[in-house]
Amino acid sequence: MTANREGKSLTYAQSGVDIHAGDDMVGRIEHHVRRTYTPRVLGDFGSFAGCFRLDFNEKLFKRNYRDPVLVSSTDGVGSKVKIAAQLKIYDTVGQDCVAMNVNDLICQGAEPLFFLDYLAVHKLEPAVAEQLVKGVADGCVLAGCALLGGETAEMPDLYAPGDFDLAGFTVGVCELKRMITGARAEIGDVVIGIPSSGIHSNGYSLVRAIVKHAGLDLDKSYTELKSDVPLGRVLLEPTRIYAKQIVSVVRKYRVKKIVAGMAHITGSGLPGNLPRAFASDLNAKLNRKSWDVPPVFGFLQSHGNVSDAEMFDVFNMGIGFTLIVRPAFADSIVEHLRKQGEAARVIGKMVRGTGQVVLA
Amino acid sequence: MTANREGKSLTYAQSGVDIHAGDDMVGRIEHHVRRTYTPRVLGDFGSFAGCFRLDFNEKLFKRNYRDPVLVSSTDGVGSKVKIAAQLKIYDTVGQDCVAMNVNDLICQGAEPLFFLDYLAVHKLEPAVAEQLVKGVADGCVLAGCALLGGETAEMPDLYAPGDFDLAGFTVGVCELKRMITGARAEIGDVVIGIPSSGIHSNGYSLVRAIVKHAGLDLDKSYTELKSDVPLGRVLLEPTRIYAKQIVSVVRKYRVKKIVAGMAHITGSGLPGNLPRAFASDLNAKLNRKSWDVPPVFGFLQSHGNVSDAEMFDVFNMGIGFTLIVRPAFADSIVEHLRKQGEAARVIGKMVRGTGQVVLA
Numbered sequence: 001m002t003a004n005r006e007g008k009s010l011t012y013a014q015s016g017v018d019i020h021a022g023d024d025m026v027g028r029i030e031h032h033v034r035r036t037y038t039p040r041v042l043g044d045f046g047s048f049a050g051c052f053r054l055d056f057n058e059k060l061f062k063r064n065y066r067d068p069v070l071v072s073s074t075d076g077v078g079s080k081v082k083i084a085a086q087l088k089i090y091d092t093v094g095q096d097c098v099a100m101n102v103n104d105l106i107c108q109g110a111e112p113l114f115f116l117d118y119l120a121v122h123k124l125e126p127a128v129a130e131q132l133v134k135g136v137a138d139g140c141v142l143a144g145c146a147l148l149g150g151e152t153a154e155m156p157d158l159y160a161p162g163d164f165d166l167a168g169f170t171v172g173v174c175e176l177k178r179m180i181t182g183a184r185a186e187i188g189d190v191v192i193g194i195p196s197s198g199i200h201s202n203g204y205s206l207v208r209a210i211v212k213h214a215g216l217d218l219d220k221s222y223t224e225l226k227s228d229v230p231l232g233r234v235l236l237e238p239t240r241i242y243a244k245q246i247v248s249v250v251r252k253y254r255v256k257k258i259v260a261g262m263a264h265i266t267g268s269g270l271p272g273n274l275p276r277a278f279a280s281d282l283n284a285k286l287n288r289k290s291w292d293v294p295p296v297f298g299f300l301q302s303h304g305n306v307s308d309a310e311m312f313d314v315f316n317m318g319i320g321f322t323l324i325v326r327p328a329f330a331d332s333i334v335e336h337l338r339k340q341g342e343a344a345r346v347i348g349k350m351v352r353g354t355g356q357v358v359l360a
Numbered sequence: 361m362t363a364n365r366e367g368k369s370l371t372y373a374q375s376g377v378d379i380h381a382g383d384d385m386v387g388r389i390e391h392h393v394r395r396t397y398t399p400r401v402l403g404d405f406g407s408f409a410g411c412f413r414l415d416f417n418e419k420l421f422k423r424n425y426r427d428p429v430l431v432s433s434t435d436g437v438g439s440k441v442k443i444a445a446q447l448k449i450y451d452t453v454g455q456d457c458v459a460m461n462v463n464d465l466i467c468q469g470a471e472p473l474f475f476l477d478y479l480a481v482h483k484l485e486p487a488v489a490e491q492l493v494k495g496v497a498d499g500c501v502l503a504g505c506a507l508l509g510g511e512t513a514e515m516p517d518l519y520a521p522g523d524f525d526l527a528g529f530t531v532g533v534c535e536l537k538r539m540i541t542g543a544r545a546e547i548g549d550v551v552i553g554i555p556s557s558g559i560h561s562n563g564y565s566l567v568r569a570i571v572k573h574a575g576l577d578l579d580k581s582y583t584e585l586k587s588d589v590p591l592g593r594v595l596l597e598p599t600r601i602y603a604k605q606i607v608s609v610v611r612k613y614r615v616k617k618i619v620a621g622m623a624h625i626t627g628s629g630l631p632g633n634l635p636r637a638f639a640s641d642l643n644a645k646l647n648r649k650s651w652d653v654p655p656v657f658g659f660l661q662s663h664g665n666v667s668d669a670e671m672f673d674v675f676n677m678g679i680g681f682t683l684i685v686r687p688a689f690a691d692s693i694v695e696h697l698r699k700q701g702e703a704a705r706v707i708g709k710m711v712r713g714t715g716q717v718v719l720a
Binding site (some may be wrong): 012014050052055067070078082108127153156157163165167171179181206208211305307 | 435470
C-alpha cells in the first residue's frame with residue numbers, strides 16, 4: 001500500500017493496483033490463450049464471459065449430445081506455488097493447475113471442454129504472469145480443452161512480495177447414460193494403475209517441511225534422486241494430465257460398463273482416493289510390488305523420517321490415476337494405454353471388504 | 361509450518377495441514393450446499409467432480425436447448441476480503457463472490473446454471489469456513505444456480521494468520537441465436553441503469569488506502585453516511601445479484617434484439633465497462649443527474665480527496681448494471697424491472713462516437 005506522499009488526492013494506482021500492467025499482461029497472454037481455441041469457442045477475447053458451443057456439427061468434429069451432463073471441478077496448485085515462487089520458475093505450475101482439475105473430471109467419464117484460471121499476485125509483473133498463463137495454456141493443449149477465461153487479481157496486502165496463488169476450474173461433458181458413478185465395480189474387477197510424474201500437486205506442505213527440517217538445497221542434485229536434475233526442478237515436475245488417454249479408453253470401451261470406476265490419486269493418496277470409485281462393501285487389494293515407487297518419494301521419506309503409512313496417506317507414491325475394469329478387458333485396456341505412451345499396469349483387484357484399500 | 365519438535369518422524373499434520381478440520385468443515389457445509397441443489401444436480405456430494413444435467417424434461421421445469429452455448433466466468437472478491445477478515449464478518453463476501461461472476465455471465469444473455477468456489481486460508485477454521493460457504497450458498501440461491509462444487513485450500517505459508525482469499529467460477533447457458541454480443545446497439549438506443557448496493561467488490565485497495573490515510577474507524581458510524589450502520593458494515597454491503605431479474609427481462613424481450621447489450625459495472629467503472637457492450641463507432645451519453653450517487657462514494661471521495669474522474673474510473677458510483685435497449689421498449693423494461701424490486705431508470709442514450717462513455 002502506497003501512502004499518500006503529497007497529502008493531496010489519492011488514486012487507485014497509489015493504492016497499489018496498476019491498471020496499465022493489467023493491460024500489458026492481457027496483450028502478452030492473448031496468443032497463449034488463442035493456442036487453446038477450437039471452433040467451439042465463440043465471441044471475442046476480452047468479453048464479459050467466455051462462450052463455448054456445446055454441439056458442433058462440422059464434418060470433422062461432430063458432437064451432438066442427447067442428454068448432456070456438465071461435469072465441473074475446481075482445484076488449486078496448493079503450496080507447490082511456494083517452490084515455484086522461491087525458484088522463480090513460473091512456466092510449470094500452470095500445467096499442475098489444469099491437471100488437478102481435468103484429472104478429477106475424467107473420473108466421471110466426462111471429456112474436458114474448457115478451463116478458466118484464477119491467478120492472485122502481490123504485484124502484477126506482466127512477464128511473470130505471462131509465464132504462469134503460458135503454463136496453463138500448455139496444460140489446456142495437453143488436456144484438449146480451451147482456456148476460455150481467467151482472472152488476475154493484484155492484492156498487495158494479501159500476498160507477500162513474490163508470492164502468488166493459482167487455482168482453476170474446468171467443465172466437461174458426458175452423456176447421461178455413460179456417466180461413471182461409484183456403484184459399478186464388482187468383486188473380481190481389476191485395478192489398473194497409471195504412473196505419476198512424481199509428487200504431482202499434493203502434500204507440498206509436508207514436502208517443504210522436510211526440505212526445511214533436513215536442510216535440503218533446492219538448487220543441488222542428489223544421488224538418491226538418481227538424476228542430475230536439481231531437487232527444486234524434481235519437486236516442480238508438472239502433474240501428468242491423463243485426459244486424452246482416459247477419454248480414449250472410455251470411448252473405446254463404452255459398452256457393458258467395462259470401465260467400472262476411476263480415481264485421480266491426489267491428497268490422501270491411494271487409500272483416500274481409490275475408495276471414492278467403488279462401493280463400501282468392496283476392498284481394493286493392491287500389490288505394492290507391482291509398480292516402482294519413484295526415487296523422490298524414498299528420498300523425502302528418509303530425509304523426513306516419515307512412516308510408510310504416512311507416505312501412502314499423503315502422496316500418490318508413483319500411481320497418479322487408477323481404473324477399475326472388468327477382468328476380461330484388463331489386458332486390452334493396459335495395451336491401449338501403453339500404445340498412448342502410458343506405462344499402465346495391473347496393480348490389484350477388487351475383493352469383498354469395507355470400502356478400504358489394502359496394501360499387500 | 362510446525363517444526364519437527366522431537367527430531368523424530370514428520371507428519372502432514374505437523375506441516376500445518378489439518379485433515380480432520382477438513383472433514384469437520386465438509387460436514388458443516390453440506391446442508392448449505394444442498395440448499396442450492398435442484399433436480400438437475402446429479403450424483404453425490406463429495407464425488408470427484410460435480411455433475412449437472414443440461415436438459416431436464418420434467419413438466420414443471422422443461423429446458424431443452426437446441427444449440428446450447430455454455431457461458432463461463434471467473435472472478436474473486438478482491439481485497440474486500442481483507443475488510444471481512446479484519447472485522448471477522450464472514451457471511452457476506454460469499455454473496456460478493458457469486459455476484460461478481462453471475463453478473464458478468466448474464467451480460468451475454470445467459471442464465472446461470474451452477475457455481476463453484478475456491479477458498480484459500482491460512483488455517484482451516486471450520487466455523488469460519490462454514491460462514492464463508494454459507495454466504496456463497498446464499499448468493500447461489502439469489503442467483504438461481506446450484507453450488508456444484510468447491511475447493512478449500514489450507515496454505516499456512518501463503519496466507520497470513522486470519523487471512524483468506526475467495527474466488528469463484530460460474531457456468532450458464534444460452535441458445536446460440538439468443539447470445540448477446542457487442543454489435544447490436546444502435547444510435548438512439550436507451551441506456552437503463554440499475555442501482556448498485558454500494559461499492560460492490562471493486563476498488564477496495566483504494567477504499568482501504570483512504571481508510572488508512574484518513575484514519576477512519578471501521579467500527580464507527582459517520583453522519584455523512586446518512587445511516588447508523590458502522591463504516592465497516594457499509595463497506596461490506598454485499599454486491600447485488602441481478603441474475604433472476606435480467607434473465608426475466610431477456611426472456612420477456614427476446615425478439616427483435618430489443619436488449620441490445622448489457623454491462624456489469626465493475627473495476628474501471630462505467631467508463632471502462634459500458635463500452636464493452638457497444639461498438640466503437642458509438643458513445644454512451646449519460647446524464648449524471650439521472651441517478652443518486654450513494655453517500656458512501658461522496659464520503660470516500662472527500663476523505664481521500666479523490667478527483668471526480670478517478671472516482672468514476674474506479675467505482676460504480678451507484679450504477680451496478682446497465683442495459684442498452686431499443687427506445688420504444690425502454691419504459692416497458694424499466695417498469696418490468698421495477699416490478700421485480702429494481703429501482704431501474706433511464707440514465708442515457710447511444711449517440712455517434714468513438715466507443716466512449718460521456719458523462720454530462
